[in-house]
Amino acid sequence: MRGDGVPRAVRLFGRSATGGIDDGEPAIRLVDVGHEYAGGGLGAGRERTVTALRGVSVTVDPGEVVGLAGPSGSGKSTILHAVAGLLVPTTGRVELLGTDLRSLSDRGRLRHRRRHVGIVFQRFHLLPSLSARANVALPLVQAGVPRHRRRRRAVALLEEVGLADRVDHLPGELSGGERQRVAIARALSTDPDVIVADEPTGELDSETGEAVLGTLTDVAADRTVAIASHDPGTLAATERTVELRDGRVVSDGR
Amino acid sequence: MDGSRGPRWTGLGRLALSRLRTRALRVTRGRTAATAAAVAVTVALLLVVTGVALALADGGVATDDDADVRLVADDGRSLSSVDGVESPRIGDATAGAETIRATEGVDHASPILVETVAVRAGDSRERLLLVGVVPDGENRTVAGLPTGPLGEPAGGDGWRGEAVASAAAADRLGVDEGEAFDVLLGVDELEGVEGLEVAAEPDGADELEGADDRTAPEGHVVTAVADGETPVVLVHLPALGSHSGADDDELAEGILIWGEEEAAVDAATETYPEASTVTADAADPAALVDDGLALATVVVALIVGLSTCSLFVATTAALSVEEDRRTLAILAAVGFPVTSRLAIVTITIAVTSVLGALLGVGLGVAGVVALNAVGTSIATGTVAHAHPFFLPYGIAVALAAGLLAAPYPLTIAARTDVIEELER
Numbered sequence: 001m002r003g004d005g006v007p008r009a010v011r012l013f014g015r016s017a018t019g020g021i022d023d024g025e026p027a028i029r030l031v032d033v034g035h036e037y038a039g040g041g042l043g044a045g046r047e048r049t050v051t052a053l054r055g056v057s058v059t060v061d062p063g064e065v066v067g068l069a070g071p072s073g074s075g076k077s078t079i080l081h082a083v084a085g086l087l088v089p090t091t092g093r094v095e096l097l098g099t100d101l102r103s104l105s106d107r108g109r110l111r112h113r114r115r116h117v118g119i120v121f122q123r124f125h126l127l128p129s130l131s132a133r134a135n136v137a138l139p140l141v142q143a144g145v146p147r148h149r150r151r152r153r154a155v156a157l158l159e160e161v162g163l164a165d166r167v168d169h170l171p172g173e174l175s176g177g178e179r180q181r182v183a184i185a186r187a188l189s190t191d192p193d194v195i196v197a198d199e200p201t202g203e204l205d206s207e208t209g210e211a212v213l214g215t216l217t218d219v220a221a222d223r224t225v226a227i228a229s230h231d232p233g234t235l236a237a238t239e240r241t242v243e244l245r246d247g248r249v250v251s252d253g254r
Numbered sequence: 255m256d257g258s259r260g261p262r263w264t265g266l267g268r269l270a271l272s273r274l275r276t277r278a279l280r281v282t283r284g285r286t287a288a289t290a291a292a293v294a295v296t297v298a299l300l301l302v303v304t305g306v307a308l309a310l311a312d313g314g315v316a317t318d319d320d321a322d323v324r325l326v327a328d329d330g331r332s333l334s335s336v337d338g339v340e341s342p343r344i345g346d347a348t349a350g351a352e353t354i355r356a357t358e359g360v361d362h363a364s365p366i367l368v369e370t371v372a373v374r375a376g377d378s379r380e381r382l383l384l385v386g387v388v389p390d391g392e393n394r395t396v397a398g399l400p401t402g403p404l405g406e407p408a409g410g411d412g413w414r415g416e417a418v419a420s421a422a423a424a425d426r427l428g429v430d431e432g433e434a435f436d437v438l439l440g441v442d443e444l445e446g447v448e449g450l451e452v453a454a455e456p457d458g459a460d461e462l463e464g465a466d467d468r469t470a471p472e473g474h475v476v477t478a479v480a481d482g483e484t485p486v487v488l489v490h491l492p493a494l495g496s497h498s499g500a501d502d503d504e505l506a507e508g509i510l511i512w513g514e515e516e517a518a519v520d521a522a523t524e525t526y527p528e529a530s531t532v533t534a535d536a537a538d539p540a541a542l543v544d545d546g547l548a549l550a551t552v553v554v555a556l557i558v559g560l561s562t563c564s565l566f567v568a569t570t571a572a573l574s575v576e577e578d579r580r581t582l583a584i585l586a587a588v589g590f591p592v593t594s595r596l597a598i599v600t601i602t603i604a605v606t607s608v609l610g611a612l613l614g615v616g617l618g619v620a621g622v623v624a625l626n627a628v629g630t631s632i633a634t635g636t637v638a639h640a641h642p643f644f645l646p647y648g649i650a651v652a653l654a655a656g657l658l659a660a661p662y663p664l665t666i667a668a669r670t671d672v673i674e675e676l677e678r
Contacts, residue, residue, distance in 0.1 A: 077677070086587065086673055107591055114589030125584045125676060129276035134269075139588040141265035144258050150265070170276070186588065 025098050027194055027224035028060040028083055033092030034247075035078055052078040053089065054247040059254075060224055062193075065217065067238035068228040074244040076228035080196040083226060084117050085109035097193060114143060118187030120216065122199035124179040126171040126186070132158060133167045136185045143190055157185035161215050177208035184216050194224045201234050213237050266594055270601035273581075285574050286606060292566035293610025293655065294617055297648045300559035301618025302625060304552050304647070305638035308539065311548035318398035321510035323518035324532045325354075347506035348491075350525050351388065354509060359517025364388040365506035366396065367494050373487070375427040375435035382423050383486040384437070386494030387510075394512060399488040403478035407490070417474040417489045420482030434473045437494075539643050556651065563655035571603050571663040582667055583675035592668055599667045603656045611652030615645050 035053040053075045060066050068076040081087045082094045085101050088109075094101045097116055101109055126135045136154035145153075158167055161181040171179050180200060187195055200216060201209030213234055217225070227238055235241050243251040278286040327344045344350065347365035354363040367386035372379060385397040393402030399418045419429065427435055474489060495505070508529075511518040515533055522531045542548050575582070582595050590598075622640045629637035 081673055084587075086676075110586070110589060110591050119587055121587075121676060125580070125587070127273070127581055127584060129273045129581075130269075134272060138269075138585075141269055142262060142588075142590045142594055144260075144262035144265075146261045147265065147268070190589070 025062075026059045026095070027062040027064070027097060028058070028226065029093075029095040030056050030058045030079065030082070031093040031095070032057055033079075033082060033089045033094060035075075035082065035087070035089040035091075052247050053082075053092075056092070056244075056247070056249055058242055058249060058252065060226060062224055063222045065220070065225040065227070065237075065239045067235040067241040068226060068244060069230065069235050069241050070244035070250075071230060073246075075247040076230075076244055077198050078247075079244075080119075080198050080226060080228050083194070084119055084196050085113045114139060114190060116193045118190065118192040118195045120180070120183050120187045120195065120197035120200045122202040124171070124176075124183045124203070126179055126182055128171050131168045131170060132163060132174065132182045132185075135171065135182055136189050138186060139190045153189060154185070157188055157219075158182070160219055161185045175208075176204050177212055180204060180212045181215055184212070184219060188219055192223065194226070195220055197225065197227045199229055199231075200227060201229065201231060206233065209234065262594075263597075266597050267601055270598045271605060273598070274602050274605055285570065285577070289567060289570040289574070289606045290610040290613060292570060293563055293607050293652050294613035296559050296563040296566065296655070297611050297614025297652055298617035298621055300555050300651060301615065301640075301644050301648060302621040302638065303555035304644070305618070305622040305640055306625070307542060307548040307551040307555070308639040308641060309637055310551070311542045318395070319510055320395040321512055322515050322533070323511040323522060324508055325511065325522040325526055326508040326530050326532060343505040343507055344509065344526060344529055345504060347504045347509060348388075349504065351509050353525050354511055354518070354521040357517055357521035359514035360511060360521055361513040362390045362392065362394070363509055363511045363518075363521075364390070364396070365491055365504075365509050367491055367506045368397075369494055371494075372438040373427060373435050374438055375429045375433065378426075378428045379438075380423075380426045380485070382426070383484070384494050385486060385488050386491035386506075387488060388491050396510065397486050397488055398482050398484070399480045399486065400478065401488065404488065404490060405477070415474045415490065415493060416477040417487050418478045418480060419476050419487045420484055421479055422482055423485040423487050424476065424479040426485050429476050431476055431479055434475050436473045539641060559651060560655050560658065563652065564658035566659075567603065567607060567656055568659035568662045571599075571606075571659060572666055574602075575599060575663040575666045579667075579670045580675045580678070582670045583672045586670070586672045587676060595670075596664050596667055599664055600660055603660055603663065604653060607652040607656035608649055611649045614652070615648040618644060618648065 033053050033056045034051070036049040036051050038049055052073075056075065056079065058079070068079060070076050078087070078089075082089050082101075083096060085096070085104070088102060096112065099112060101112065104112060126132075127138065130138070133151065133154045136157050137150040140150040140153065155164075155167055158164060161184055163178060163181055163185070166174060166178055166182075171182070174182065180203070184200075187197075195216075197216060201213055204212060209231070210233065214237075216227075217237055225238075227234060229235055240253045241251075242249060242253065274286065325344070344365075347367075351363040351365050354360055364387050369384050369386070370381055371384050373382050373384075383397075385399075387396045387401060387404070388407050389401040389404040391402075391406055393400050395401070399420060401418070403418045404416045417435070419427070424430065429435055474487075474493070476487075491506070509522065509526075511522060519531050519533070522529070542552055582599075585595050585598070586592075619640045622638045625638045
């Protein structure tokens with residue numbers, strides 16, 4: 001499941017295996033998390049809402065690779081967004097590396113995400129106007145890393161994901177599998193403790209998806225990884241699967 | 255692993271420029287080009303209008319000369335015969351010109367006086383622009399006319415009150431070479447003024463009693479008719495000064511100086527420390543301040559240009575941001591706070607505006623050249639001036655327009671819903 005060794009490039013920032021949290025402390029902890037999306041107004045002060053999560057409690061240990069399974073609309077992506085601090089759940093508590101995200105300001109959550117979380121999206125979400133190298137180096141710009149170090153690290157990461165010959169290509173010049181590997185390299189650029197991947201193989205054919213998944217689990221090394229997917233093949237590559245339905249946890253392979 | 259601010263802001267700038275370059279050349283060429291073109295056209299039109307205003311303020315045909323340096327009244331020793339109506343003039347002009355003329359490196363210096371006066375030739379009576387100058391026997395150009403046919407300076411042996419008329423002036427007066435005309439005080443302006451009587455002339459033309467003694471004793475003789483669409487006549491300075499009363503204080507609009515530019519400027523500055531000097535190749539933007547019409551033209555053009563430009567930029571930049579919301583969402587997802595995202599949008603707007611301004615300055619100068627070509631072929635000649643000041647002016651206007659336009663696209667950018675864009 002994991003690669004034979006920890007890639008050299010992903011070690012550039014000297015991250016510890018536990019992300020600096022106390023022994024026994026989970027990397028991710030969701031406690032009775034509920035979330036509702038505003039679904040548009042119905043007039044007369046009534047607002048339609050969509051319930052995405054209902055009392056979800058999940059714990060993920062450091063270094064664990066966990067899969068979130070369930071059909072579309074079951075709440076997989078919402079959990080990943082909550083873990084990444086992209087949204088604050090309506091109820092409950094989300095802790096990342098021991099920090100309650102609700103206690104942080106918007107800017108604090110963003111900084112926490114930048115330092116500790118790498119995100120891989122289903123649709124890659126690369127900037128079409130930037131080369132593969134510039135896309136990988138993107139999070140390092142805001143982190144204030146000098147240009148020569150950004151470039152060096154981006155090239156090293158692209159080599160690790162097998163794209164050494166695609167460094168200067170624009171996303172539009174890459175295949176789907178190559179784009180997702182660039183996205184994985186970008187997620188690793190700040191050497192995060194946690195990687196969240198939302199349907200990372202959803203846009204790829206099965207063969208390419210398998211290769212990309214192999215890349216993700218290889219380069220993730222001892223990081224905590226949460227992968228949302230409804231593809232059994234993808235979930236088989238995880239160590240543990242949490243199944244969701246209608247916003248509730250229906251089974252946890254813990 | 256947060257680093258320092260320097261690399262961050264440099265990186266944001268590079269990111270914005272890199273995105274702009276790729277978008278302009280490879281991805282969304284049309285949108286970027288449209289924004290830059292909109293700015294360019296607006297700046298170009300603004301500069302053409304400013305160039306016309308500059309020519310207006312610069313004095314039109316009266317300043318169409320081949321002098322190397324022009325000394326113009328500014329303040330201090332400048333005097334005005336009718337304060338607030340006429341433009342400032344310099345005093346002691348004859349003595350000042352003589353001092354300048356005596357300077358090494360200066361070939362010639364002549365006060366220049368411009369008056370609109372009533373002129374009579376036979377039965378014909380016209381109001382014409384008369385330009386008084388001190389000739390030196392060389393064939394120089396003043397008010398677009400040659401000074402050679404004026405002969406020697408007034409008062410010398412054989413002076414006959416020589417005048418050089420433009421073809422338009424000669425046509426209006428109905429005179430040709432060798433024919434004479436008289437200068438009269440303008441009755442229209444003086445009619446109704448207390449203490450003055452207007453008598454009827456047998457030919458129906460009104461003339462002031464006692465005006466005859468204000469005409470040149472020998473009148474003026476047209477010694478040459480030169481090409482020119484503007485009705486202007488070049489005459490000897492003392493003659494014109496005596497008609498207008500400007501000779502009382504040795505008044506003149508300025509002094510034209512021929513010779514080495516540096517020596518001429520030094521001599522002019524030393525003689526008239528509080529006046530301004532303008533070299534041959536530069537129109538003086540400061541002249542706009544002294545010319546109400548030109549200043550109003552420039553101000554109106556600036557307001558219209560700024561408004562139009564900022565509306566263009568606001569619209570096109572907002573469309574770009576609208577198209578680019580996903581990019582902003584991705585930046586947010588990978589850790590860019592809203593200030594950094596807005597900084598990228600702002601840098602993009604500013605750089606696009608400056609690129610448009612550079613293009614606009616080029617187009618504006620080309621427009622001035624084209625306008626002058628048309629002016630030369632159908633009218634009086636130069637009708638607009640270009641100036642090195644156009645470059646910083648164009649860039650400043652474009653940046654100001656970008657600044658005015660920025661709040662709208664920035665508001666759209668700030669309201670981007672990250673999750674909605676990423677899920678779309």
